[in-house]
Amino acid sequence: MAEQVELDKRAAATAPARGPRILRSTRASRWAIGPGVVALAVLGYLPYLVDPNSTTTLVNFFILLVLGMTWNLLAGYAGLVSVGQQAYIGIGAYATLWFAQHGVEPFVAVPIAAVFCAVVAFPLSWLVFRLRGGYFAIGTWVVAEVLALLTIRDSSLGGGTGTNVPGLDGFDPVVLGAITYWAALAVAVLTLAGCYIVLRSRVGLALTAVRDDETAARAVGVLVPRAKRIVYLVAALGAGAAGTLLAISQLNVQPNNVYGVQWSAYMIFVVLIGGIGTLEGPIIGTIVFFVLQQTLSDQGAWYLIILGSVAVVMAVWARRGLWGLLDRWGLRLFPVGYRVLGARSGRL
Amino acid sequence: MNWINAIIQGLMLGGLFALFACGLSLLFGVLGIINLAHGDLAVLGAYVAVALLPSVHSNALWALLFVPPMFAIFGYGAQRTLLQRSMQSGPLTTLLVTFGLSVVLQNALQEGFSADSHSLSVGSLVTKAFHPASSISISYLRLGILVAAVIILVTVQLFLAGTSTGRQIRALSDDVEAASIVGINTRHVAGVAAAIAFATVAVAGLADGMYAQFAPTSGSQLLLFGFEAVIIGGLGSLWGTLLGGCVLGLAQTIGAQADPTIGVLVAHLVFLAILAVRPSGLMPATVEA
Numbered sequence: 001m002a003e004q005v006e007l008d009k010r011a012a013a014t015a016p017a018r019g020p021r022i023l024r025s026t027r028a029s030r031w032a033i034g035p036g037v038v039a040l041a042v043l044g045y046l047p048y049l050v051d052p053n054s055t056t057t058l059v060n061f062f063i064l065l066v067l068g069m070t071w072n073l074l075a076g077y078a079g080l081v082s083v084g085q086q087a088y089i090g091i092g093a094y095a096t097l098w099f100a101q102h103g104v105e106p107f108v109a110v111p112i113a114a115v116f117c118a119v120v121a122f123p124l125s126w127l128v129f130r131l132r133g134g135y136f137a138i139g140t141w142v143v144a145e146v147l148a149l150l151t152i153r154d155s156s157l158g159g160g161t162g163t164n165v166p167g168l169d170g171f172d173p174v175v176l177g178a179i180t181y182w183a184a185l186a187v188a189v190l191t192l193a194g195c196y197i198v199l200r201s202r203v204g205l206a207l208t209a210v211r212d213d214e215t216a217a218r219a220v221g222v223l224v225p226r227a228k229r230i231v232y233l234v235a236a237l238g239a240g241a242a243g244t245l246l247a248i249s250q251l252n253v254q255p256n257n258v259y260g261v262q263w264s265a266y267m268i269f270v271v272l273i274g275g276i277g278t279l280e281g282p283i284i285g286t287i288v289f290f291v292l293q294q295t296l297s298d299q300g301a302w303y304l305i306i307l308g309s310v311a312v313v314m315a316v317w318a319r320r321g322l323w324g325l326l327d328r329w330g331l332r333l334f335p336v337g338y339r340v341l342g343a344r345s346g347r348l
Numbered sequence: 349m350n351w352i353n354a355i356i357q358g359l360m361l362g363g364l365f366a367l368f369a370c371g372l373s374l375l376f377g378v379l380g381i382i383n384l385a386h387g388d389l390a391v392l393g394a395y396v397a398v399a400l401l402p403s404v405h406s407n408a409l410w411a412l413l414f415v416p417p418m419f420a421i422f423g424y425g426a427q428r429t430l431l432q433r434s435m436q437s438g439p440l441t442t443l444l445v446t447f448g449l450s451v452v453l454q455n456a457l458q459e460g461f462s463a464d465s466h467s468l469s470v471g472s473l474v475t476k477a478f479h480p481a482s483s484i485s486i487s488y489l490r491l492g493i494l495v496a497a498v499i500i501l502v503t504v505q506l507f508l509a510g511t512s513t514g515r516q517i518r519a520l521s522d523d524v525e526a527a528s529i530v531g532i533n534t535r536h537v538a539g540v541a542a543a544i545a546f547a548t549v550a551v552a553g554l555a556d557g558m559y560a561q562f563a564p565t566s567g568s569q570l571l572l573f574g575f576e577a578v579i580i581g582g583l584g585s586l587w588g589t590l591l592g593g594c595v596l597g598l599a600q601t602i603g604a605q606a607d608p609t610i611g612v613l614v615a616h617l618v619f620l621a622i623l624a625v626r627p628s629g630l631m632p633a634t635v636e637a
C-alpha cells in the first residue's frame with residue numbers, strides 16, 4: 001500500500017497536466033480551515049467574554065480531549081488497549097508538584113513534567129510490551145497501581161491525602177483561571193496537531209496499516225514494535241500534559257484522583273462514542289461526554305451509567321462511533337490518507 | 349513464629365484469590381474473553397446477598413444457596429446476548445465492552461447502595477479460630493474459603509476432563525469452527541462455560557464479603573489480584589491459577605508482616621517481577637511458539 005502510494009506520487013510528478021492528481025486534502029477539510037481558525041480565535045479570546053466558571057469547565061474539557069485523542073492513538077491505531085494511562089496522569093501531576101516545590105514556576109513545569117512522563121514511559125514500555133491484548137490492559141493497570149502506591153509513600157509529596165501545588169497563590173484568581181485556560185487550550189491544540197502530524201508521517205502510515213491488519217503490516221516490512229513504542233511514548237506525553245493541567249487547575253494533587261482508573265473509563269467512553277481510529281472521533285465524543293455530564297450534573301453518577309451503556313452498545317453494534325455515521329458521506333476534517341484524482345476516471 | 353503465621357494467612361488469602369481467578373481463567377481459556385467486569389460481578393454478588401438476605405436468614409452462608417445459581421443464569425444470558433456479539437467483533441471489543449460494564453456496575457451499585465462499605469455477617473463463625481501454636485491463629489472461615497477454592501477448582505477441572513459437556517467446552521477452546529462442524533452447539537456450550545464462570549465469581553464475591561468489607565468500587569482491586577493470579581500461574585491452567593493465588597497471598601501477608609503499609613505493593617511488585625522474568629507464567633498449559 002505504502003509503495004503503491006509512493007509510485008502514484010512519482011507518477012503524479014512526471015505526468016502531464018491532465019494525468020492523475022494526488023490529493024491529501026478533502027473538500028470538507030478545505031472548507032473547515034476558515035471556521036477552524038475563527039473557532040480557535042474565539043476560544044483564545046473567551047476568557048475576556050465569559051465568567052471564570054465556564055473557562056474552568058472548558059479546562060476539564062480540554063484535559064479530557066487530550067486524554068481521548070492520545071488514547072485513541074494507542075487503542076485505535078496501535079491496537080494497544082491500555083487501562084493504565086492514569087499512570088502518566090499521576091506522574092505528570094506529581095512531577096508538576098515536585099518542580100513547583102523546588103522553585104520552578106508551575107506553568108514552566110507543564111512542558112518539563114510532560115516530557116518527564118515520556119522519559120519514564122520508555123523503560124516501562126519494555127515491561128508492559130511483554131503482554132499482549134487484554135493482558136497488556138491489565139499490566140498497564142497494575143503499573144499505574146504500583147506507581148500510585150509508591151507515590152503515596154513519599155510524605156513530602158503529601159502522602160495518601162495529597163497536597164497543594166505551591167507557587168499558584170500569588171496569582172489573582174481570575175488571571176490564574178485565564179492562564180490555566182490558555183495553557184489547556186494550547187496543550188489541546190498541540191495534541192491535535194501532534195496526532196495529525198504523527199498520523200501523516202511514515203509512522204502514521206505504519207500505524208494505519210497496523211490498525212487495518214497487523215499481520216499484513218508485518219509482512220510488508222512495517223516495523224510494528226517500533227511504531228507501537230513511539231505511540232506509547234506520545235500517549236504518555238499527552239497523558240502527562242493532562243496530568244500537569246489537572247494539578248494546576250485544581251491547585252492541588254490528590255493520589256486517588258490523579259491515579260484513578262476512572263480516567264481510563266472516561267477516555268474509553270469518549271473514544272468509543274465518538275469513533276475509534278479516527279482523529280475526529282474523540283472530539284465528538286468529548287463534546288457528547290460534557291453535554292451529558294453538564295445536563296445530568298445533579299443526578300449523581302447517572303451520566304456515567306448512561307455513557308457506559310452507550311459505549312458498550314456502540315462498541316458492539318456501531319464500531320465506528322458517531323463519526324463513523326457521518327463518515328458514510330466521506331466527510332474528513334483531518335485527512336491523513338492520499339486520494340488519487342484521475343483526469344478522466346474522476347475520483348477513485 | 350509470626351512469619352509462620354504470615355505464611356499460613358497468605359496461603360488462605362491465596363485461596364480467595366484463586367477462587368476469584370477461577371472464573372477469569374475459565375472465561376479466558378475457553379471463550380478468549382478478558383472480563384474486566386469480573387471484580388464488579390463479584391461485588392455485585394455480595395450486594396445481591398445484602399439485598400435479599402434479610403428475607404431469608406441473617407447468616408450470609410445461606411446466600412451461597414441462591415446467589416451462585418442466579419449468577420449462573422445471568423452468565424448464560426449475558427454470554428448468549430452481549431458477549432457472543434462482542435466476541436464476533438474481535439477480542440479487543442470484549443475488553444472494551446466488559447470495561448464499560450464494569451463502570452456501569454460500579455456506578456449503579458453506588459447509586460443503589462451508596463458508597464458506604466458493607467459486610468456479610470456469618471454470625472459467630474467470623475471470630476472462631478483454632479491455635480495450633482501460641483502465635484498462630486487459623487480462622488475457620490478463612491480455612492473454609494481455601495478449602496472451598498480447592499474443591500471448586502478440582503470440581504471444575506474434573507468437569508472439564510470427564511463429562512460430555514466438559515469435553516465440548518474444551519473442544520470449543522481448541523477450535524470453535526471444528527467444534528461446530530462435529531455437531532457441537534457452540535453457542536449453548538459457550539453459555540454453559542460462562543454460567544460456570546459466573547457462578548464461581550458469585551461464590552468468590554460472597555467469600556470476599558464474609559472475609560472483609562466491600563464497597564461498590566472494591567471490584568477493581570479484586571480484578572487485579574485475580575488477573576495477576578491467572579498470569580502468574582500461566583494462562584489456561586487451573587492448577588497454575590491456584591499456585592498464582594497462593595504466591596500473591598503469600599507476597600501480600602509476608603510483605604505486610606515486614607511493614608503493614610506495603611502488603612499490596614509487594615504483591616503487585618512480585619507480579620511485575622515474575623512478568624519480567626517469565627511472561628508465560630509459572631505453569632503454562634501451552635508452550636508459546
